[in-house]
Amino acid sequence: MEPKKHILLITSFEPFGGETENASMLAVDALPESIGPWRLRKKVLPVEFGTAGAQAIALAEEIGAEVVICVGQAAGREAVTPELVALNLQYARIPDNAGRSPLDLPVVPGAREAYFSTLPVRAMAEAIRDAGTPAALSATAGLYVCNDLYYQVLHHFRDTDVRAAFIHVPALHGTPSMEPSTAARALELAIARIPAEAER
Ligand code: PCA
Numbered sequence: 673m674e675p676k677k678h679i680l681l682i683t684s685f686e687p688f689g690g691e692t693e694n695a696s697m698l699a700v701d702a703l704p705e706s707i708g709p710w711r712l713r714k715k716v717l718p719v720e721f722g723t724a725g726a727q728a729i730a731l732a733e734e735i736g737a738e739v740v741i742c743v744g745q746a747a748g749r750e751a752v753t754p755e756l757v758a759l760n761l762q763y764a765r766i767p768d769n770a771g772r773s774p775l776d777l778p779v780v781p782g783a784r785e786a787y788f789s790t791l792p793v794r795a796m797a798e799a800i801r802d803a804g805t806p807a808a809l810s811a812t813a814g815l816y817v818c819n820d821l822y823y824q825v826l827h828h829f830r831d832t833d834v835r836a837a838f839i840h841v842p843a844l845h846g847t848p849s850m851e852p853s854t855a856a857r858a859l860e861l862a863i864a865r866i867p868a869e870a871e872r
Contacts, residue, residue, distance in 0.1 A: 677711040678868050681737040682859075683728050685744050685817070688719035689766050695745040695844045698852035699859055707860055709868040713737065719769040719817050721762055725779075725824025732825075732834065739791070739835050739866055740825050743859065744818035746840035750848030752800055752858040753810035754793035755838040758823035759786050763815035779823040787826035791837040796862040805858045806850075813838050833870045837862075 682703065684696035700714055713735050717724040732740050746753065760783055764773040793809055800807035813819040822838040829836060839862060842850040 675709065677706060678709050679713060679735055679737045680710040680739040680741065680863065681713050681715065681732045681735065682741045683715045683717050683743065685717055685719050686769065688769055693844055695841050695852065695855060696743040698844065699841050699855035700743055702852055702856035703859060707863045710863055721768050721772055721774055721817055721820050724817055724821040728821060728825055729828045737834065741863065742821050742825065742838045744840055745843055747843040749840060749842050751806035751808045752855060753808055753840045754796045754862060755810050755813040755822060755840060756789055756793055757786050757811055758813060758819055758826050759815065760784065760823055761815050762820055765816065768817055779820050780827050783827055787823065789837045790835040791866060793837050796865050799861045799865045800858045803861055805854055807858060810840065835870055
């Protein structure tokens with residue numbers, strides 16, 4: 673008998689900021705349909721405050737995801753960076769794809785300032801680095817749509833068994849940059865590091 677598969681939602685982002693591609697989309701596209709005990713369900717999200725998180729949460733609930741991995745592009749970073757923290761703050765350097773630029777607004781008014789990832793993000797970074805790809809634990813996902821999505825997901829699934837992490841991947845072109853196949857391999861190693869049962 674085949675062992676039971678567990679559902680993992682993995683999201684990426686559309687292009688933004690005038691670019692025509694997003695490294696996160698290409699990396700997630702290149703992932704296999706399943707990794708270890710995890711059956712992957714992929715979803716591309718709009719780069720829009722509020723909307724990205726709402727779509728990810730709705731789909732995670734609909735498909736019964738046990739794990740949500742959100743992936744975004746971080747221009748200027750040379751390593752794959754699992755994110756430790758999501759902050760309850762929005763600050764848009766550039767308008768999002770809906771033309772909105774929140775400046776110093778909370779993601780969820782009245783909710784706590786921050787959440788930590790509920791997945792072993794440090795071990796994920798180490799697993800990627802041990803395989804020879806630049807990776808490091810990051811203590812800030814920024815204050816743009818990636819952080820907004822991450823905060824919403826961690827806030828929504830607080831006190832549940834649904835675990836979540838955000839992983840930034842480097843840009844596709846320029847310096848520094850990373851090949852989509854390398855970023856995909858890094859994501860695969862990170863996912864392989866997730867235990868099938870929540871450690872609580
Ligand atoms: N990176 C942006 C939003 C979408 C993306 O891929 C960020 O880091 O917030």
